[in-house]
Amino acid sequence: MTGSNRGGEVSIRDLSKSFSLGGRQLAVLRTLNLDIRSGECLVIVGASGSGKTTLLRILAGLEAADSGGVAIDGKPVHGVGAERAVIFQEPRLLPWLTVLGNVAFGLEVRGVPKKQAEERARFYVGLVGLAEFADAFPNQLSGGMAQRVGIARALTVQPEILLLDEPLGALDAMTKIGMQEELARIWSEENVTMVMVTHDLEEAIYLADRVLILPKEKGGAARLIDIDVPRPRERSESRFVHYREELLREFGLH
Amino acid sequence: MTMTLQHIERPAIIGTHGNGTRLAADFLRWNGRAAVRFLSRYGVLVGFLVLWQLASSVGWVNASVLPPVDKIVAALWKGLIGGALLGDISISLQRAGIAFAAAVAVAIPLGLFMGQVRAVETAFDPILQVFRQTSALALYPVFILLLGLGETSKIFVIFWATLFPLLLNTTSGVKEVDPKLLEMARVYGASRLTIFRRVVLPGAVPSIFVGLRLSATTALLLLIASEMIGANKGIGFQVMNAQYNFQIPLMFAAIVILAGLGLIANQALVVLQRRLCRWSNPVN
Ligand SMILES: Nc1ncnc2c1ncn2[C@@H]1O[C@H](COP(=O)(O)OP(=O)(O)O)[C@@H](O)[C@H]1O
Numbered sequence: 001m002t003g004s005n006r007g008g009e010v011s012i013r014d015l016s017k018s019f020s021l022g023g024r025q026l027a028v029l030r031t032l033n034l035d036i037r038s039g040e041c042l043v044i045v046g047a048s049g050s051g052k053t054t055l056l057r058i059l060a061g062l063e064a065a066d067s068g069g070v071a072i073d074g075k076p077v078h079g080v081g082a083e084r085a086v087i088f089q090e091p092r093l094l095p096w097l098t099v100l101g102n103v104a105f106g107l108e109v110r111g112v113p114k115k116q117a118e119e120r121a122r123f124y125v126g127l128v129g130l131a132e133f134a135d136a137f138p139n140q141l142s143g144g145m146a147q148r149v150g151i152a153r154a155l156t157v158q159p160e161i162l163l164l165d166e167p168l169g170a171l172d173a174m175t176k177i178g179m180q181e182e183l184a185r186i187w188s189e190e191n192v193t194m195v196m197v198t199h200d201l202e203e204a205i206y207l208a209d210r211v212l213i214l215p216k217e218k219g220g221a222a223r224l225i226d227i228d229v230p231r232p233r234e235r236s237e238s239r240f241v242h243y244r245e246e247l248l249r250e251f252g253l254h
Numbered sequence: 255m256t257m258t259l260q261h262i263e264r265p266a267i268i269g270t271h272g273n274g275t276r277l278a279a280d281f282l283r284w285n286g287r288a289a290v291r292f293l294s295r296y297g298v299l300v301g302f303l304v305l306w307q308l309a310s311s312v313g314w315v316n317a318s319v320l321p322p323v324d325k326i327v328a329a330l331w332k333g334l335i336g337g338a339l340l341g342d343i344s345i346s347l348q349r350a351g352i353a354f355a356a357a358v359a360v361a362i363p364l365g366l367f368m369g370q371v372r373a374v375e376t377a378f379d380p381i382l383q384v385f386r387q388t389s390a391l392a393l394y395p396v397f398i399l400l401l402g403l404g405e406t407s408k409i410f411v412i413f414w415a416t417l418f419p420l421l422l423n424t425t426s427g428v429k430e431v432d433p434k435l436l437e438m439a440r441v442y443g444a445s446r447l448t449i450f451r452r453v454v455l456p457g458a459v460p461s462i463f464v465g466l467r468l469s470a471t472t473a474l475l476l477l478i479a480s481e482m483i484g485a486n487k488g489i490g491f492q493v494m495n496a497q498y499n500f501q502i503p504l505m506f507a508a509i510v511i512l513a514g515l516g517l518i519a520n521q522a523l524v525v526l527q528r529r530l531c532r533w534s535n536p537v538n
Protein backbone atom coordinates (compact mmCIF):
# COMPACT_ATOMS: atom_id res chain seq x y z
CA MET A 1 0.00 0.00 0.00
CA THR A 2 2.75 2.43 0.81
CA GLY A 3 5.74 3.53 -1.20
CA SER A 4 9.20 2.38 -0.28
CA ASN A 5 11.59 4.39 1.85
CA ARG A 6 9.29 7.26 2.62
CA GLY A 7 10.87 7.92 5.98
CA GLY A 8 10.38 6.50 9.41
CA GLU A 9 13.98 6.84 10.52
CA VAL A 10 14.38 7.15 14.27
CA SER A 11 17.42 8.46 16.05
CA ILE A 12 17.70 8.24 19.81
CA ARG A 13 20.38 10.44 21.35
CA ASP A 14 21.65 10.30 24.94
CA LEU A 15 18.19 9.43 26.12
CA SER A 16 17.74 9.31 29.89
CA LYS A 17 14.64 8.83 31.95
CA SER A 18 14.09 8.26 35.64
CA PHE A 19 11.02 8.09 37.82
CA SER A 20 10.71 9.13 41.43
CA LEU A 21 9.47 6.14 43.30
CA GLY A 22 8.78 6.49 47.03
CA GLY A 23 11.05 9.52 47.31
CA ARG A 24 13.95 7.82 45.48
CA GLN A 25 15.03 8.47 41.91
CA LEU A 26 14.85 5.31 39.84
CA ALA A 27 16.98 5.55 36.70
CA VAL A 28 15.19 3.52 34.02
CA LEU A 29 16.99 4.57 30.84
CA ARG A 30 20.55 5.88 30.95
CA THR A 31 22.04 7.76 27.98
CA LEU A 32 20.69 5.40 25.37
CA ASN A 33 21.91 5.92 21.79
CA LEU A 34 20.34 4.10 18.88
CA ASP A 35 19.48 4.61 15.21
CA ILE A 36 16.53 2.75 13.80
CA ARG A 37 16.59 2.46 10.01
CA SER A 38 13.64 3.24 7.83
CA GLY A 39 11.60 0.10 7.25
CA GLU A 40 13.51 -1.90 9.84
CA CYS A 41 11.97 -4.24 12.39
CA LEU A 42 13.61 -3.59 15.74
CA VAL A 43 12.55 -5.76 18.65
CA ILE A 44 13.23 -4.71 22.23
CA VAL A 45 13.70 -7.34 24.91
CA GLY A 46 14.83 -7.11 28.50
CA ALA A 47 13.95 -8.22 31.99
CA SER A 48 10.73 -7.00 33.52
CA GLY A 49 11.21 -3.43 34.72
CA SER A 50 14.17 -2.78 32.42
CA GLY A 51 12.34 0.12 30.77
CA LYS A 52 10.99 -1.41 27.55
CA THR A 53 7.57 0.17 27.92
CA THR A 54 9.10 3.44 29.03
CA LEU A 55 11.27 3.59 25.90
CA LEU A 56 8.31 2.80 23.67
CA ARG A 57 6.14 5.42 25.35
CA ILE A 58 8.86 8.03 24.83
CA LEU A 59 9.02 7.06 21.16
CA ALA A 60 5.23 7.36 21.01
CA GLY A 61 5.37 10.82 22.57
CA LEU A 62 3.30 9.75 25.58
CA GLU A 63 6.19 10.31 27.96
CA ALA A 64 8.90 12.98 27.92
CA ALA A 65 12.59 12.26 28.32
CA ASP A 66 14.54 13.79 31.20
CA SER A 67 17.47 14.56 28.94
CA GLY A 68 18.51 13.70 25.44
CA GLY A 69 15.77 12.96 22.98
CA VAL A 70 14.29 11.33 19.94
CA ALA A 71 14.16 12.61 16.38
CA ILE A 72 12.14 11.15 13.54
CA ASP A 73 13.46 11.85 10.04
CA GLY A 74 15.53 14.59 11.60
CA LYS A 75 12.67 16.32 13.41
CA PRO A 76 12.69 16.25 17.21
CA VAL A 77 9.73 14.48 18.79
CA HIS A 78 7.45 16.45 21.09
CA GLY A 79 4.31 14.53 21.85
CA VAL A 80 2.31 12.25 19.62
CA GLY A 81 2.50 12.53 15.85
CA ALA A 82 0.62 11.44 12.76
CA GLU A 83 3.59 9.46 11.42
CA ARG A 84 3.43 7.08 14.41
CA ALA A 85 0.81 4.59 15.56
CA VAL A 86 0.85 2.52 18.73
CA ILE A 87 -0.43 -0.99 19.36
CA PHE A 88 -0.77 -1.74 23.06
CA GLN A 89 -0.84 -5.05 24.86
CA GLU A 90 -4.62 -4.68 25.28
CA PRO A 91 -6.60 -4.06 22.10
CA ARG A 92 -8.14 -0.89 23.62
CA LEU A 93 -11.23 -1.03 21.41
CA LEU A 94 -14.21 1.24 21.97
CA PRO A 95 -16.93 -1.22 23.01
CA TRP A 96 -19.73 0.87 21.47
CA LEU A 97 -18.24 0.85 17.98
CA THR A 98 -18.31 -2.06 15.56
CA VAL A 99 -15.10 -3.59 14.27
CA LEU A 100 -15.31 -1.32 11.23
CA GLY A 101 -16.06 1.72 13.40
CA ASN A 102 -13.08 0.98 15.62
CA VAL A 103 -10.73 0.54 12.68
CA ALA A 104 -11.96 3.79 11.11
CA PHE A 105 -11.68 5.63 14.43
CA GLY A 106 -8.08 6.75 14.03
CA LEU A 107 -8.74 8.25 10.61
CA GLU A 108 -11.99 9.91 11.68
CA VAL A 109 -10.25 11.49 14.63
CA ARG A 110 -7.75 12.92 12.17
CA GLY A 111 -10.54 14.57 10.22
CA VAL A 112 -11.07 12.11 7.38
CA PRO A 113 -14.78 12.05 6.44
CA LYS A 114 -16.63 9.02 7.83
CA LYS A 115 -17.39 7.41 4.47
CA GLN A 116 -13.84 7.67 3.23
CA ALA A 117 -12.45 6.50 6.56
CA GLU A 118 -14.69 3.43 6.55
CA GLU A 119 -13.72 2.61 3.01
CA ARG A 120 -10.05 2.49 3.90
CA ALA A 121 -10.85 0.75 7.20
CA ARG A 122 -12.68 -1.98 5.29
CA PHE A 123 -9.49 -2.74 3.36
CA TYR A 124 -7.49 -3.21 6.56
CA VAL A 125 -10.24 -5.19 8.27
CA GLY A 126 -9.89 -7.56 5.32
CA LEU A 127 -6.10 -7.51 5.58
CA VAL A 128 -6.22 -8.85 9.14
CA GLY A 129 -8.78 -11.46 8.07
CA LEU A 130 -11.87 -10.07 9.78
CA ALA A 131 -13.99 -9.07 6.77
CA GLU A 132 -16.89 -11.21 7.98
CA PHE A 133 -16.78 -9.54 11.39
CA ALA A 134 -16.83 -5.93 10.21
CA ASP A 135 -20.20 -5.33 11.88
CA ALA A 136 -19.51 -7.27 15.08
CA PHE A 137 -19.01 -5.52 18.40
CA PRO A 138 -15.82 -6.01 20.45
CA ASN A 139 -17.58 -8.09 23.12
CA GLN A 140 -18.32 -10.66 20.43
CA LEU A 141 -14.65 -11.18 19.56
CA SER A 142 -11.99 -13.50 20.94
CA GLY A 143 -8.79 -12.02 22.35
CA GLY A 144 -6.86 -12.71 19.17
CA MET A 145 -9.53 -11.19 16.96
CA ALA A 146 -9.75 -8.10 19.15
CA GLN A 147 -6.00 -7.62 18.90
CA ARG A 148 -6.23 -7.90 15.11
CA VAL A 149 -8.77 -5.08 15.17
CA GLY A 150 -6.30 -2.98 17.16
CA ILE A 151 -3.62 -3.77 14.59
CA ALA A 152 -5.93 -2.89 11.70
CA ARG A 153 -6.80 0.42 13.38
CA ALA A 154 -3.12 1.31 13.60
CA LEU A 155 -2.44 0.28 9.99
CA THR A 156 -5.39 2.26 8.67
CA VAL A 157 -3.75 5.57 9.50
CA GLN A 158 -0.78 4.35 7.40
CA PRO A 159 1.96 5.29 9.84
CA GLU A 160 5.62 5.35 8.94
CA ILE A 161 6.45 3.90 12.34
CA LEU A 162 4.50 1.23 14.15
CA LEU A 163 5.17 0.96 17.88
CA LEU A 164 4.05 -2.27 19.55
CA ASP A 165 4.20 -3.01 23.29
CA GLU A 166 3.91 -6.76 23.82
CA PRO A 167 1.01 -6.90 21.34
CA LEU A 168 0.73 -10.68 21.55
CA GLY A 169 1.54 -10.98 25.24
CA ALA A 170 -2.01 -11.82 26.29
CA LEU A 171 -2.70 -14.44 23.62
CA ASP A 172 -2.55 -18.20 23.96
CA ALA A 173 0.39 -20.02 22.37
CA MET A 174 -1.38 -21.22 19.23
CA THR A 175 -3.01 -17.90 18.41
CA LYS A 176 0.27 -16.20 19.12
CA ILE A 177 2.24 -18.13 16.49
CA GLY A 178 -0.41 -17.38 13.87
CA MET A 179 -0.32 -13.70 14.77
CA GLN A 180 3.48 -13.60 14.61
CA GLU A 181 3.29 -14.85 11.04
CA GLU A 182 0.65 -12.25 10.33
CA LEU A 183 2.78 -9.45 11.79
CA ALA A 184 5.74 -10.59 9.65
CA ARG A 185 3.54 -10.51 6.56
CA ILE A 186 2.06 -7.10 7.41
CA TRP A 187 5.48 -5.68 8.11
CA SER A 188 6.85 -6.81 4.74
CA GLU A 189 3.72 -5.73 2.81
CA GLU A 190 3.25 -2.35 4.46
CA ASN A 191 6.92 -1.43 4.42
CA VAL A 192 6.68 0.25 7.77
CA THR A 193 9.32 0.79 10.44
CA MET A 194 8.37 -1.48 13.31
CA VAL A 195 9.55 -1.12 16.90
CA MET A 196 8.21 -3.88 19.07
CA VAL A 197 8.59 -4.85 22.70
CA THR A 198 8.27 -8.49 23.67
CA HIS A 199 9.32 -10.84 26.42
CA ASP A 200 9.18 -13.81 24.06
CA LEU A 201 12.69 -14.46 22.68
CA GLU A 202 11.48 -16.73 19.89
CA GLU A 203 9.05 -14.04 18.80
CA ALA A 204 11.92 -11.56 18.77
CA ILE A 205 14.07 -13.78 16.54
CA TYR A 206 11.13 -14.59 14.27
CA LEU A 207 10.39 -10.93 13.55
CA ALA A 208 13.48 -8.82 14.15
CA ASP A 209 16.13 -7.41 11.88
CA ARG A 210 17.88 -6.42 15.09
CA VAL A 211 17.18 -7.18 18.72
CA LEU A 212 17.86 -4.53 21.35
CA ILE A 213 18.54 -5.97 24.80
CA LEU A 214 17.99 -3.49 27.61
CA PRO A 215 20.27 -4.05 30.60
CA LYS A 216 18.80 -5.23 33.86
CA GLU A 217 21.41 -3.74 36.17
CA LYS A 218 22.03 -0.04 36.45
CA GLY A 219 25.22 0.85 34.64
CA GLY A 220 24.93 -2.10 32.28
CA ALA A 221 24.96 -1.30 28.59
CA ALA A 222 22.23 -1.97 26.07
CA ARG A 223 23.23 -4.53 23.43
CA LEU A 224 22.22 -4.89 19.80
CA ILE A 225 22.15 -8.21 17.98
CA ASP A 226 21.71 -8.54 14.20
CA ILE A 227 19.41 -11.40 13.35
CA ASP A 228 20.83 -12.78 10.16
CA VAL A 229 18.26 -15.42 9.19
CA PRO A 230 16.64 -15.43 5.73
CA ARG A 231 12.88 -14.80 5.59
CA PRO A 232 10.40 -16.41 5.80
CA ARG A 233 11.97 -17.82 8.91
CA GLU A 234 11.78 -21.37 10.19
CA ARG A 235 11.81 -21.80 13.94
CA SER A 236 13.56 -25.18 13.73
CA GLU A 237 16.30 -23.97 11.41
CA SER A 238 19.83 -24.12 12.83
CA ARG A 239 20.56 -20.38 12.61
CA PHE A 240 17.27 -19.64 14.35
CA VAL A 241 18.17 -22.06 17.13
CA HIS A 242 21.63 -20.52 17.36
CA TYR A 243 20.17 -17.05 17.96
CA ARG A 244 17.81 -18.38 20.58
CA GLU A 245 20.73 -19.82 22.50
CA GLU A 246 22.66 -16.59 22.14
CA LEU A 247 19.76 -14.60 23.56
CA LEU A 248 19.22 -17.06 26.38
CA ARG A 249 22.91 -16.65 27.25
CA GLU A 250 22.44 -12.90 27.33
CA PHE A 251 19.82 -13.42 29.99
CA GLY A 252 22.05 -15.82 31.87
CA LEU A 253 19.61 -18.66 31.35
CA HIS A 254 21.77 -20.99 29.32
CA MET B 255 -18.11 -42.89 21.94
CA THR B 256 -21.52 -44.12 23.05
CA MET B 257 -21.74 -41.15 25.38
CA THR B 258 -21.40 -38.71 22.53
CA LEU B 259 -23.87 -40.58 20.37
CA GLN B 260 -26.57 -40.08 22.96
CA HIS B 261 -26.37 -36.36 22.36
CA ILE B 262 -27.60 -36.71 18.82
CA GLU B 263 -31.27 -35.83 18.64
CA ARG B 264 -33.52 -38.71 17.75
CA PRO B 265 -35.92 -37.98 14.90
CA ALA B 266 -39.49 -37.45 16.09
CA ILE B 267 -41.67 -40.51 15.51
CA ILE B 268 -44.83 -38.60 14.77
CA GLY B 269 -46.56 -38.17 11.47
CA THR B 270 -47.25 -41.77 10.54
CA HIS B 271 -50.93 -40.81 10.30
CA GLY B 272 -50.36 -37.95 7.92
CA ASN B 273 -49.65 -34.28 8.28
CA GLY B 274 -52.73 -33.29 10.24
CA THR B 275 -51.73 -35.26 13.32
CA ARG B 276 -48.19 -33.94 13.17
CA LEU B 277 -49.37 -30.35 12.97
CA ALA B 278 -51.65 -30.84 15.93
CA ALA B 279 -48.87 -32.42 17.92
CA ASP B 280 -46.49 -29.62 17.02
CA PHE B 281 -49.09 -27.07 17.97
CA LEU B 282 -49.72 -28.66 21.34
CA ARG B 283 -46.02 -28.95 22.01
CA TRP B 284 -45.46 -25.30 21.05
CA ASN B 285 -48.34 -24.18 23.21
CA GLY B 286 -47.08 -26.29 26.05
CA ARG B 287 -43.67 -24.66 25.84
CA ALA B 288 -45.17 -21.15 25.76
CA ALA B 289 -47.30 -21.99 28.79
CA VAL B 290 -44.27 -23.23 30.71
CA ARG B 291 -42.41 -20.05 29.87
CA PHE B 292 -45.35 -17.90 30.94
CA LEU B 293 -45.83 -19.77 34.20
CA SER B 294 -42.16 -19.73 35.12
CA ARG B 295 -42.17 -15.95 34.78
CA TYR B 296 -45.62 -14.94 36.01
CA GLY B 297 -46.71 -17.99 37.99
CA VAL B 298 -45.91 -16.51 41.39
CA LEU B 299 -47.66 -13.23 40.54
CA VAL B 300 -50.79 -15.04 39.34
CA GLY B 301 -50.72 -17.25 42.43
CA PHE B 302 -50.49 -14.18 44.64
CA LEU B 303 -53.52 -12.58 42.97
CA VAL B 304 -55.53 -15.82 43.20
CA LEU B 305 -54.65 -16.17 46.89
CA TRP B 306 -55.66 -12.55 47.51
CA GLN B 307 -58.99 -13.02 45.72
CA LEU B 308 -59.67 -16.21 47.66
CA ALA B 309 -58.66 -14.82 51.04
CA SER B 310 -60.80 -11.78 50.58
CA SER B 311 -63.93 -13.42 49.17
CA VAL B 312 -63.89 -16.39 51.54
CA GLY B 313 -63.34 -14.10 54.49
CA TRP B 314 -59.87 -15.09 55.71
CA VAL B 315 -59.07 -11.38 55.74
CA ASN B 316 -61.25 -8.36 56.32
CA ALA B 317 -62.67 -7.65 52.88
CA SER B 318 -63.36 -4.02 53.69
CA VAL B 319 -59.63 -3.45 54.24
CA LEU B 320 -58.31 -5.85 51.57
CA PRO B 321 -61.13 -5.95 48.99
CA PRO B 322 -61.18 -8.80 46.46
CA VAL B 323 -59.20 -8.37 43.29
CA ASP B 324 -62.27 -8.10 41.06
CA LYS B 325 -63.54 -5.11 43.08
CA ILE B 326 -60.18 -3.38 42.67
CA VAL B 327 -60.18 -4.12 38.95
CA ALA B 328 -63.70 -2.73 38.69
CA ALA B 329 -62.65 0.46 40.49
CA LEU B 330 -59.61 0.70 38.22
CA TRP B 331 -61.79 0.24 35.16
CA LYS B 332 -64.19 2.93 36.34
CA GLY B 333 -61.35 5.31 37.14
CA LEU B 334 -59.59 4.85 33.80
CA ILE B 335 -62.37 4.21 31.29
CA GLY B 336 -64.93 6.26 33.19
CA GLY B 337 -62.32 8.98 33.35
CA ALA B 338 -62.54 9.70 37.09
CA LEU B 339 -58.81 9.23 37.62
CA LEU B 340 -57.53 10.56 34.30
CA GLY B 341 -57.28 14.13 35.58
CA ASP B 342 -55.26 12.93 38.55
CA ILE B 343 -52.96 10.87 36.37
CA SER B 344 -52.40 13.82 34.09
CA ILE B 345 -51.53 16.24 36.86
CA SER B 346 -49.26 13.71 38.55
CA LEU B 347 -47.43 12.99 35.32
CA GLN B 348 -47.02 16.69 34.79
CA ARG B 349 -45.47 17.23 38.22
CA ALA B 350 -43.13 14.27 37.98
CA GLY B 351 -42.36 14.93 34.33
CA ILE B 352 -41.38 18.58 34.76
CA ALA B 353 -39.26 17.78 37.80
CA PHE B 354 -37.57 14.84 36.09
CA ALA B 355 -36.89 16.84 32.92
CA ALA B 356 -35.42 19.68 34.96
CA ALA B 357 -33.22 17.24 36.87
CA VAL B 358 -32.00 15.73 33.60
CA ALA B 359 -31.31 19.19 32.16
CA VAL B 360 -29.26 20.20 35.20
CA ALA B 361 -27.66 16.96 36.36
CA ILE B 362 -26.33 15.53 33.11
CA PRO B 363 -24.42 18.62 31.88
CA LEU B 364 -23.22 19.38 35.41
CA GLY B 365 -22.22 15.77 35.99
CA LEU B 366 -20.32 15.62 32.70
CA PHE B 367 -18.52 18.81 33.63
CA MET B 368 -17.72 17.66 37.16
CA GLY B 369 -16.44 14.33 35.91
CA GLN B 370 -14.10 16.06 33.49
CA VAL B 371 -12.71 18.81 35.67
CA ARG B 372 -11.21 17.43 38.82
CA ALA B 373 -11.04 20.81 40.60
CA VAL B 374 -14.78 21.35 40.20
CA GLU B 375 -15.54 17.87 41.46
CA THR B 376 -13.25 18.27 44.46
CA ALA B 377 -14.83 21.60 45.34
CA PHE B 378 -18.44 20.44 44.99
CA ASP B 379 -18.21 16.93 46.36
CA PRO B 380 -18.54 17.69 50.11
CA ILE B 381 -21.62 19.88 49.74
CA LEU B 382 -23.22 17.40 47.35
CA GLN B 383 -22.64 14.57 49.81
CA VAL B 384 -24.32 16.61 52.55
CA PHE B 385 -27.27 17.49 50.31
CA ARG B 386 -27.61 13.93 49.15
CA GLN B 387 -27.70 12.55 52.68
CA THR B 388 -30.34 15.07 53.71
CA SER B 389 -33.70 13.47 53.02
CA ALA B 390 -35.69 15.45 50.50
CA LEU B 391 -38.82 14.71 52.52
CA ALA B 392 -37.28 16.35 55.56
CA LEU B 393 -36.60 19.41 53.44
CA TYR B 394 -40.12 19.52 52.02
CA PRO B 395 -41.42 21.78 54.83
CA VAL B 396 -38.54 24.14 54.07
CA PHE B 397 -39.46 24.20 50.40
CA ILE B 398 -43.09 24.86 51.32
CA LEU B 399 -42.03 27.81 53.47
CA LEU B 400 -39.90 29.17 50.64
CA LEU B 401 -42.13 28.38 47.66
CA GLY B 402 -45.63 28.09 49.08
CA LEU B 403 -47.90 25.07 49.16
CA GLY B 404 -48.63 25.11 45.41
CA GLU B 405 -47.17 23.34 42.40
CA THR B 406 -43.72 24.92 42.68
CA SER B 407 -42.78 23.36 45.99
CA LYS B 408 -44.08 19.96 44.86
CA ILE B 409 -42.12 20.04 41.64
CA PHE B 410 -39.08 21.36 43.44
CA VAL B 411 -38.99 18.62 46.06
CA ILE B 412 -39.21 15.97 43.31
CA PHE B 413 -36.52 17.79 41.33
CA TRP B 414 -34.30 17.94 44.39
CA ALA B 415 -34.58 14.25 45.13
CA THR B 416 -34.05 13.14 41.53
CA LEU B 417 -31.13 15.46 40.93
CA PHE B 418 -28.58 13.64 43.08
CA PRO B 419 -28.74 10.06 41.86
CA LEU B 420 -28.46 11.35 38.31
CA LEU B 421 -25.69 13.81 39.09
CA LEU B 422 -23.56 11.33 41.02
CA ASN B 423 -23.99 8.56 38.46
CA THR B 424 -23.16 10.86 35.56
CA THR B 425 -20.05 12.12 37.34
CA SER B 426 -18.81 8.68 38.23
CA GLY B 427 -19.64 7.43 34.73
CA VAL B 428 -17.32 10.06 33.29
CA LYS B 429 -14.60 9.45 35.86
CA GLU B 430 -14.68 5.71 35.35
CA VAL B 431 -14.10 5.79 31.60
CA ASP B 432 -11.04 3.62 31.02
CA PRO B 433 -7.96 5.89 30.93
CA LYS B 434 -6.40 3.44 28.50
CA LEU B 435 -9.09 4.30 25.98
CA LEU B 436 -8.45 8.01 26.52
CA GLU B 437 -4.76 7.42 25.90
CA MET B 438 -5.54 5.43 22.76
CA ALA B 439 -7.57 8.34 21.41
CA ARG B 440 -4.76 10.72 22.33
CA VAL B 441 -2.26 8.63 20.37
CA TYR B 442 -4.37 9.13 17.26
CA GLY B 443 -4.18 12.86 17.82
CA ALA B 444 -7.72 13.41 19.11
CA SER B 445 -8.42 16.85 20.57
CA ARG B 446 -9.93 17.23 24.04
CA LEU B 447 -13.33 17.91 22.52
CA THR B 448 -13.12 14.89 20.23
CA ILE B 449 -12.08 12.68 23.11
CA PHE B 450 -15.02 13.96 25.11
CA ARG B 451 -17.51 13.46 22.29
CA ARG B 452 -16.28 10.10 21.04
CA VAL B 453 -14.90 8.37 24.12
CA VAL B 454 -16.03 9.98 27.39
CA LEU B 455 -19.66 10.58 26.52
CA PRO B 456 -20.48 7.15 25.05
CA GLY B 457 -18.49 5.53 27.84
CA ALA B 458 -20.59 7.30 30.47
CA VAL B 459 -23.95 6.41 28.93
CA PRO B 460 -24.53 3.13 30.82
CA SER B 461 -23.85 4.83 34.14
CA ILE B 462 -26.09 7.75 33.17
CA PHE B 463 -28.86 5.25 32.56
CA VAL B 464 -28.39 3.76 36.00
CA GLY B 465 -28.90 7.29 37.31
CA LEU B 466 -31.95 7.87 35.11
CA ARG B 467 -33.64 4.73 36.35
CA LEU B 468 -32.87 5.50 39.98
CA SER B 469 -34.16 9.02 39.47
CA ALA B 470 -37.37 7.86 37.80
CA THR B 471 -38.12 5.62 40.79
CA THR B 472 -37.30 8.44 43.19
CA ALA B 473 -39.48 10.86 41.23
CA LEU B 474 -42.56 8.66 41.69
CA LEU B 475 -41.79 8.16 45.38
CA LEU B 476 -41.52 11.89 46.03
CA LEU B 477 -44.51 12.60 43.82
CA ILE B 478 -46.75 10.54 46.08
CA ALA B 479 -45.29 11.95 49.26
CA SER B 480 -45.72 15.52 48.08
CA GLU B 481 -49.27 14.86 46.89
CA MET B 482 -50.23 13.50 50.26
CA ILE B 483 -49.55 16.91 51.77
CA GLY B 484 -51.63 19.87 50.70
CA ALA B 485 -52.86 18.66 47.32
CA ASN B 486 -56.38 18.33 45.99
CA LYS B 487 -55.57 16.43 42.84
CA GLY B 488 -53.13 13.73 41.75
CA ILE B 489 -52.72 10.01 42.24
CA GLY B 490 -51.04 10.43 45.62
CA PHE B 491 -53.91 12.64 46.73
CA GLN B 492 -56.39 9.99 45.56
CA VAL B 493 -54.71 7.31 47.64
CA MET B 494 -55.03 9.42 50.77
CA ASN B 495 -58.46 10.77 49.91
CA ALA B 496 -59.96 7.37 49.08
CA GLN B 497 -58.65 5.98 52.33
CA TYR B 498 -60.08 8.96 54.21
CA ASN B 499 -63.49 8.40 52.60
CA PHE B 500 -63.17 4.66 53.03
CA GLN B 501 -63.35 3.98 49.27
CA ILE B 502 -60.88 1.15 49.67
CA PRO B 503 -61.15 -0.36 46.12
CA LEU B 504 -60.47 3.12 44.72
CA MET B 505 -57.48 3.47 47.01
CA PHE B 506 -56.04 0.20 45.71
CA ALA B 507 -56.83 1.23 42.13
CA ALA B 508 -54.73 4.36 42.63
CA ILE B 509 -51.92 2.27 44.13
CA VAL B 510 -52.05 -0.08 41.13
CA ILE B 511 -51.83 2.91 38.78
CA LEU B 512 -48.73 4.09 40.62
CA ALA B 513 -47.11 0.71 40.29
CA GLY B 514 -48.02 0.72 36.61
CA LEU B 515 -46.44 4.14 36.08
CA GLY B 516 -43.26 2.94 37.74
CA LEU B 517 -43.12 -0.15 35.57
CA ILE B 518 -43.78 1.82 32.39
CA ALA B 519 -41.12 4.43 33.21
CA ASN B 520 -38.54 1.77 33.97
CA GLN B 521 -39.39 -0.26 30.89
CA ALA B 522 -39.22 2.83 28.67
CA LEU B 523 -35.73 3.56 29.99
CA VAL B 524 -34.65 -0.04 29.52
CA VAL B 525 -35.84 0.03 25.90
CA LEU B 526 -34.10 3.35 25.27
CA GLN B 527 -30.91 2.02 26.81
CA ARG B 528 -31.03 -1.10 24.65
CA ARG B 529 -31.34 1.07 21.56
CA LEU B 530 -28.53 3.40 22.57
CA CYS B 531 -26.20 0.72 23.89
CA ARG B 532 -26.55 -2.33 21.71
CA TRP B 533 -22.96 -3.09 22.72
CA SER B 534 -23.70 -3.62 26.41
CA ASN B 535 -26.66 -5.47 27.82
CA PRO B 536 -28.53 -3.45 30.43
CA VAL B 537 -29.11 -5.28 33.68
CA ASN B 538 -32.74 -5.45 34.68
N1 LIG C 1 4.75 6.45 35.56
C1 LIG C 1 5.67 5.85 36.34
N2 LIG C 1 5.91 6.30 37.59
C2 LIG C 1 6.84 5.71 38.38
N3 LIG C 1 7.57 4.65 38.00
C3 LIG C 1 7.38 4.14 36.78
C4 LIG C 1 6.42 4.71 35.89
N4 LIG C 1 6.44 4.00 34.73
C5 LIG C 1 7.38 3.04 34.91
N5 LIG C 1 7.94 3.12 36.12
C6 LIG C 1 9.01 2.25 36.64
O1 LIG C 1 10.01 2.20 35.69
C7 LIG C 1 10.53 0.89 35.57
C8 LIG C 1 10.45 0.42 34.14
O2 LIG C 1 9.13 0.24 33.78
P1 LIG C 1 8.68 -0.30 32.36
O3 LIG C 1 9.23 0.60 31.31
O4 LIG C 1 7.22 -0.46 32.39
O5 LIG C 1 9.41 -1.72 32.32
P2 LIG C 1 9.15 -2.95 31.35
O6 LIG C 1 8.16 -2.56 30.32
O7 LIG C 1 10.51 -3.23 30.76
O8 LIG C 1 8.71 -4.08 32.20
C9 LIG C 1 9.74 0.02 36.52
O9 LIG C 1 10.50 -0.18 37.69
C10 LIG C 1 8.52 0.84 36.82
O10 LIG C 1 8.11 0.61 38.12
Ligand SMILES: [Mg+2]
Binds near residue numbers: 052053054
Ligand atom coordinates in the same frame (compact mmCIF):
# COMPACT_ATOMS: atom_id res chain seq x y z
MG1 LIG D 1 6.19 -3.31 29.82
